[in-house]
Amino acid sequence: MLKDTYAGDVSPDMDGERVRLAGWVHEVRDLGGIKFVLLRDRTGVVQLTLPKAKVPEDTFERAGKLRKESVISVVGEVKANEKAPGGVEVIPERIEVLSESETHLPLDPTGKVDADLDTRLDARVLDLRREEPRTYFMVRNTFTTAVREYLENHGFVEVHTPKIIATATEGGTELFPVVYFERDAYLAQSPQLYKQMLMGAGFERVYEIGPIFRAEEHNTRRHLNEAISIDIEMSFIEDEEEPMEVLEGMLEHAFERVRQEHSEELKRMGIEVPEVEAPFERITYEEALDILSEHGIEVEWGEDIPTEGERKLGEVFEDEPVFVTEWPKETRPFYTMVKDEEKGTTRAFDLLFRGIELASGAQREHRYDVLRAQIEEDGLNPESFEKYLEAFRYGMPPHGGWGLGLERTLMTMLNVPNIREVTLFPRDRKRLEP
Ligand code: AMO
Numbered sequence: 112m113l114k115d116t117y118a119g120d121v122s123p124d125m126d127g128e129r130v131r132l133a134g135w136v137h138e139v140r141d142l143g144g145i146k147f148v149l150l151r152d153r154t155g156v157v158q159l160t161l162p163k164a165k166v167p168e169d170t171f172e173r174a175g176k177l178r179k180e181s182v183i184s185v186v187g188e189v190k191a192n193e194k195a196p197g198g199v200e201v202i203p204e205r206i207e208v209l210s211e212s213e214t215h216l217p218l219d220p221t222g223k224v225d226a227d228l229d230t231r232l233d234a235r236v237l238d239l240r241r242e243e244p245r246t247y248f249m250v251r252n253t254f255t256t257a258v259r260e261y262l263e264n265h266g267f268v269e270v271h272t273p274k275i276i277a278t279a280t281e282g283g284t285e286l287f288p289v290v291y292f293e294r295d296a297y298l299a300q301s302p303q304l305y306k307q308m309l310m311g312a313g314f315e316r317v318y319e320i321g322p323i324f325r326a327e328e329h330n331t332r333r334h335l336n337e338a339i340s341i342d343i344e345m346s347f348i349e350d351e352e353e354p355m356e357v358l359e360g361m362l363e364h365a366f367e368r369v370r371q372e373h374s375e376e377l378k379r380m381g382i383e384v385p386e387v388e389a390p391f392e393r394i395t396y397e398e399a400l401d402i403l404s405e406h407g408i409e410v411e412w413g414e415d416i417p418t419e420g421e422r423k424l425g426e427v428f429e430d431e432p433v434f435v436t437e438w439p440k441e442t443r444p445f446y447t448m449v450k451d452e453e454k455g456t457t458r459a460f461d462l463l464f465r466g467i468e469l470a471s472g473a474q475r476e477h478r479y480d481v482l483r484a485q486i487e488e489d490g491l492n493p494e495s496f497e498k499y500l501e502a503f504r505y506g507m508p509p510h511g512g513w514g515l516g517l518e519r520t521l522m523t524m525l526n527v528p529n530i531r532e533v534t535l536f537p538r539d540r541k542r543l544e545p
Pocket of ligand 1: 300301325327333334336338342471472473512514517519520
């Protein structure tokens with residue numbers, strides 16, 4: 112390795128130690144007889160101090176010629192120094208340029224010059240060198256690690272279902288067609304049908320963290336055309352309550368892990384991760400409509416709750432996640448189990464937090480005849496679901512699950528205004544590169 116120490120780990124108690132560092136030139140200050148170079152890596156910034164009399168002449172000369180953002184490696188000695196940032200500096204013996212940066216930068220990675228989101232996304236590689244986005248992705252890593260930890264501890268098995276599929280699951284209008292030899296095919300909107308088929312296969316509890324593709328025309332702050340969905344499906348449930356309990360337990364655990372591991376750097380950025388505690392609040396769809404009506408928002412029974420309504424519920428429940436249950440049949444896909452035929456309600460739920468829908472789920476219809484009839488009722492052709500339906504003909508346990516949007520969850524948790532902030536290279540209506 113070209114380095115044995117991270118910049119952020121250099122501390123005053125290492126005084127006298129020889130270290131190998133490597134990273135990017137954050138800044139250079141030349142005061143004639145003494146030069147300062149700030150070296151940055153993914154953990155932070157450390158000051159290299161070069162007094163002319165104390166460092167080799169060629170090292171001193173080279174430091175003066177360093178360009179911002181070039182990649183360098185350094186061998187030097189740690190010195191505790193109260194005047195240096197963090198109370199510590201490194202006196203280099205040797206500096207080597209591993210890769211020189213061009214002088215004109217499309218974006219200032221030190222973050223001193225403000226840039227709008229579009230400019231930042233255009234120069235995303237430089238943008239990701241800044242502390243804020245880097246922290247978001249460290250949080251994202253902690254979050255998915257905690258999710259895996261929780262689900263594995265609860266008997267879930269990680270699976271990967273196909274992303275090139277033959278049929279729509281969440282409504283036909285949002286599909287991206289792909290050229291698949293001589294047949295029609297699409298990018299998967301959801302692992303829905305496959306995770307259910309795995310219940311037929313006897314896997315009992317599965318989860319997947321994978322991409323979903325939605326050809327939505329929306330260009331909003333919370334829609335992406337490619338997102339990551341955390342999906343589960345579980346068998347032998349008594350009702351929709353059990354998958355809901357997995358979701359709230361998992362979120363409590365993952366939020367807590369992020370709080371434990373990132374509070375310090377998030378605080379510097381003015382972000383406080385909310386504590387979420389299971390069990391979450393539960394209201395029925397009907398109750399949600401009543402609450403909205405009290406606040407002057409009228410939603411007709413059978414309609415989806417509009418963005419404005421979700422926002423209002425976010426205000427009413429403040430920093431509490433809330434499940435909305437018993438959605439009407441007409442708002443839900445064919446695979447959802449009906450709860451009350453007369454009232455027209457289902458065993459479907461949504462999870463809302465801070466005014467945004469984070470997850471949808473349900474107990475599914477596992478009875479072949481009923482499921483087939485529901486496909487027809489939705490105006491779909493059962494023949495195009497033949498392979499899916501087959502899984503219900505040879506013994507299918509009662510089951511249910513949910514899909515949680517990873518980026519939606521992170522944007523809400525970190526209170527960032529745009530979903531693109533927590534997406535490395537977002538895909539939206541206008542953006543296919545970088
Ligand atoms: P749904 O369509 O509600 O449900 O999607 C589940 C969750 O995925 C996230 N999501 C998105 N995030 C960003 N941009 C998008 N365009 C986008 N679309 C969806 C949301 C949403 O709550 N098969 C069901 C899940 C299930 O019942 O198991 C489904 O796909 O956070």
